[in-house]
Amino acid sequence: MTRARSLRASWPQYLAISPFYLLFTVFLLGPTLFSLYLAFHRWDGIGEMQYVGLDQFRYLIDDGTFWLSVRNTLVIWVLSTVPMLFMALVLAALLNNTKRFVGFYRVALFIPNITSVVAIAIVFGALFANNSGLVNVTLQGLGLSGIPWLTDPWAIKVVIAMLMTWQWTGYNALIYLAGMQSVPSELYEAAKIDGAGPVRAFFSVTVPMLRPIILFTVVVSTITGMQSFTEPQVLFGNNSAVNANSGGPGQAGLTMVLYFYRTAFGQNDYGYGAAIAWAVFLIVMVFTILNWRLVQRRAD
Amino acid sequence: MALSRRNFLRYGTAGLAAVAVPGLAACTSSTATTGSTDAGKTALWYWGDGLSDKVVEAAKTQFAGQTTLEPTKVGGDFKQKLTTTLSSRQFVPDITGIKGEDMANFRANADQFADLNELGFKDLSSQYLEWKVKQATTADGKVIGFPIDIGPTGMFYREDVFAKAGLPTDPAAVSAQLSTWDAFYDAAVAAKSKVPGTFMVINAGAIFNLVIGQGTKRFIDESNTFIGDQPHVKAAWDLAVKAHTLGISGKTEDGSADWTAGISKGTLPSVIGAAWAGIDIRNNAADTSGKWRVAAAPGGPGNFGGSFLAITKQAKNPQVAFDIIKWILSPEKAAENFTDASLFPASPSTYTSAALTAGDDFFGGQKTIDIFGPAAQKIPIAYEAGADAAVSAPYFNQLGNVEQGKNADEAWAEAVKEAKQIGSRQGVK
Numbered sequence: 001m002t003r004a005r006s007l008r009a010s011w012p013q014y015l016a017i018s019p020f021y022l023l024f025t026v027f028l029l030g031p032t033l034f035s036l037y038l039a040f041h042r043w044d045g046i047g048e049m050q051y052v053g054l055d056q057f058r059y060l061i062d063d064g065t066f067w068l069s070v071r072n073t074l075v076i077w078v079l080s081t082v083p084m085l086f087m088a089l090v091l092a093a094l095l096n097n098t099k100r101f102v103g104f105y106r107v108a109l110f111i112p113n114i115t116s117v118v119a120i121a122i123v124f125g126a127l128f129a130n131n132s133g134l135v136n137v138t139l140q141g142l143g144l145s146g147i148p149w150l151t152d153p154w155a156i157k158v159v160i161a162m163l164m165t166w167q168w169t170g171y172n173a174l175i176y177l178a179g180m181q182s183v184p185s186e187l188y189e190a191a192k193i194d195g196a197g198p199v200r201a202f203f204s205v206t207v208p209m210l211r212p213i214i215l216f217t218v219v220v221s222t223i224t225g226m227q228s229f230t231e232p233q234v235l236f237g238n239n240s241a242v243n244a245n246s247g248g249p250g251q252a253g254l255t256m257v258l259y260f261y262r263t264a265f266g267q268n269d270y271g272y273g274a275a276i277a278w279a280v281f282l283i284v285m286v287f288t289i290l291n292w293r294l295v296q297r298r299a300d
Numbered sequence: 301m302a303l304s305r306r307n308f309l310r311y312g313t314a315g316l317a318a319v320a321v322p323g324l325a326a327c328t329s330s331t332a333t334t335g336s337t338d339a340g341k342t343a344l345w346y347w348g349d350g351l352s353d354k355v356v357e358a359a360k361t362q363f364a365g366q367t368t369l370e371p372t373k374v375g376g377d378f379k380q381k382l383t384t385t386l387s388s389r390q391f392v393p394d395i396t397g398i399k400g401e402d403m404a405n406f407r408a409n410a411d412q413f414a415d416l417n418e419l420g421f422k423d424l425s426s427q428y429l430e431w432k433v434k435q436a437t438t439a440d441g442k443v444i445g446f447p448i449d450i451g452p453t454g455m456f457y458r459e460d461v462f463a464k465a466g467l468p469t470d471p472a473a474v475s476a477q478l479s480t481w482d483a484f485y486d487a488a489v490a491a492k493s494k495v496p497g498t499f500m501v502i503n504a505g506a507i508f509n510l511v512i513g514q515g516t517k518r519f520i521d522e523s524n525t526f527i528g529d530q531p532h533v534k535a536a537w538d539l540a541v542k543a544h545t546l547g548i549s550g551k552t553e554d555g556s557a558d559w560t561a562g563i564s565k566g567t568l569p570s571v572i573g574a575a576w577a578g579i580d581i582r583n584n585a586a587d588t589s590g591k592w593r594v595a596a597a598p599g600g601p602g603n604f605g606g607s608f609l610a611i612t613k614q615a616k617n618p619q620v621a622f623d624i625i626k627w628i629l630s631p632e633k634a635a636e637n638f639t640d641a642s643l644f645p646a647s648p649s650t651y652t653s654a655a656l657t658a659g660d661d662f663f664g665g666q667k668t669i670d671i672f673g674p675a676a677q678k679i680p681i682a683y684e685a686g687a688d689a690a691v692s693a694p695y696f697n698q699l700g701n702v703e704q705g706k707n708a709d710e711a712w713a714e715a716v717k718e719a720k721q722i723g724s725r726q727g728v729k
Contacts, residue, residue: 042727044686045383046409059725065718129557131567151551151704236553243505243696249551250701265380267690268405272725 038274056275069259077225079161088169092176109170121234124163153252160231172217179213215295226284229257256280343393344371350397352640367620394615400606408686413444414611419622431681432646445608446625447646451574452675453597460591461569465491474595484598488548499550500570504540505696511536513602520685525729528719541708551703560584574604575644575672589662594671601675687726694718
């Protein structure tokens with residue numbers, strides 16, 4: 001009875017939060033459950049669905065291309081996340097000690113994050129073009145040899161990682177900055193009295209105090225990095241109509257989500273696409289738990 | 301800002317949703333576009349430059365007495381939006397465009413579309429190219445697509461670079477001398493030695509695609525059996541690999557920054573592609589106007605792209621819909637479609653119209669119909685299965701690997717193995 005009464009009494013609150021849950025159910029939960037159902041079927045998007053049991057997952061285990069996409073994703077993720085978070089931390093520390101033009105710097109740092117990834121990828125594609133790109137022209141001008149950025153399997157990954165780093169460093173820096181500003185100044189004063197210089201204070205005061213925030217950025221970077229899609233899709237996706245979204249030469253830029261997209265929406269193999277999507281989910285979850293454990297333990 | 305387990309789970313869920321959902325979420329958005337549910341209205345879906353806007357406007361007035369034609373230009377991934385609307389059976393247009401590369405897939409779902417033969421296409425069929433109609437014909441003889449346009453191939457080349465390389469420059473002479481792939485390769489080797497830095501082949505995969513397109517068999521036959529390991533595919537593969545070993549491949553990609561630079565500077569002096577590729581060249585290398593010519597493609601003509609109009613099963617008045625299509629795509633209107641939207645007609649009788657026989661300044665005044673017209677009528681008929689594009693992908697990937705230094709025999713073995721695997725996943729024997 002009390003429950004019924006509390007429900008009746010607090011309906012405005014429930015009503016207020018309902019839009020999120022309604023939208024969540026229709027646009028997120030529903031499709032998610034449907035994709036699980038799809039993963040056990042073969043479906044071309046229009047015709048009859050055909051139940052195939054665990055066949056899609058059996059294919060997945062034997063599918064060299066899928067494992068290649070997993071390797072690509074992990075390499076790109078490491079290549080982007082490590083320098084991104086390190087540079088973000090350094091930038092935040094610098095910004096924290098800046099007295100003038102603070103607003104300008106903050107806006108400047110955030111601009112890459114709100115710029116369309118598609119636009120960035122197109123600019124990167126032009127900058128890193130093998131023969132005509134600004135980067136190689138500059139390298140050659142300095143007497144060095146150009147690097148086949150968009151054809152060499154490693155260089156492709158580096159370009160994608162650089163793109164992601166460029167886009168997300170400022171965002172993470174601002175999160176770190178917010179954290180740094182909440183570190184009590186007494187701690188710095190105490191450290192100063194104990195004879196710590198700025199570098200020592202950074203590593204002994206700032207970094208430990210920021211640990212929960214670093215954990216947050218690592219987890220978010222894992223989730224976004226593991227799902228990188230737009231970057232390789234735009235850089236290499238529409239190169240060739242006959243083999244679209246292959247991830248570039250050697251499929252070196254084929255990430256897990258790009259492979260999912262190509263399979264489901266390029267090749268009309270929705271069942272297998274759904275199976276890939278769930279595999280991606282499992283992989284992202286495993287890595288997130290690993291990260292969380294790792295960073296959390298050090299914090300204790 | 302410590303992260304609790306609850307928060308962690310929430311981020312996990314967000315991650316899940318973001319992984320599983322984008323595609324499906326993207327589908328749902330298409331229902332906002334107009335489809336028709338009213339009788340008396342005929343909804344037409346096409347894409348930008350998929351038909352001449354002027355012809356579509358004229359059709360509105362032409363059929364005003366019978367129906368209200370409501371054309372919608374659907375942007376973004378057209379195939380995806382059509383698939384979604386067909387599978388949801390909501391807001392389905394009466395008439396829809398289908399791109400050539402998606403035809404094989406929609407043909408596998410022919411029960412979603414009206415049989416145009418029953419509506420009167422049978423009597424018109426002879427006005428359109430046979431191989432094109434065949435693409436939209438099911439095994440049991442239903443025609444689900446009315447041909448809009450085609451993409452017969454030819455070789456675009458830079459006359460100035462060919463002159464420097466000591467090759468013939470006149471279209472007729474080029475067509476005659478470079479008629480086979482071997483002759484084309486000889487010319488490419490000669491061009492590279494005379495003018496260093498010149499690559500007449502864009503990449504090995506492009507050659508593979510062209511050669512497959514010049515044949516009568518692809519990767520899957522009519523009985524849904526995998527034939528990607530047979531001599532006709534191996535021959536195309538070997539020819540593609542040869543472009544790499546001869547060093548005449550520029551190893552660049554169509555439409556990339558390097559491709560644009562290549563056609564502008566003349567380091568990529570030949571582009572073998574469909575008639576519409578001329579527009580890409582024109583747009584990307586405007587200041588080379590007058591230097592380009594068109595010759596017949598080495599190894600014979602093939603076809604890239606070209607679309608259809610189809611009538612869905614949900615159409616309220618299929619006969620009116622058919623009459624509209626028949627009018628929009630009549631051989632006379634095809635000339636307007638060509639002028640306004642560069643749609644190369646699928647009706648040979650249009651090739652003699654003034655719109656098509658005019659000389660083109662970009663090609664030094666050449667009448668390009670002299671090349672593309674005969675090519676259009678000689679395109680081989682090949683069966684293309686729904687899974688064909690998916691199954692062919694590994695060959696292109698592996699040719700890319702060969703260009704990066706992988707052993708060609710190993711690459712071939714892997715391509716065949718992967719292609720079989722993809723095929724079996726999609727029900728190919």
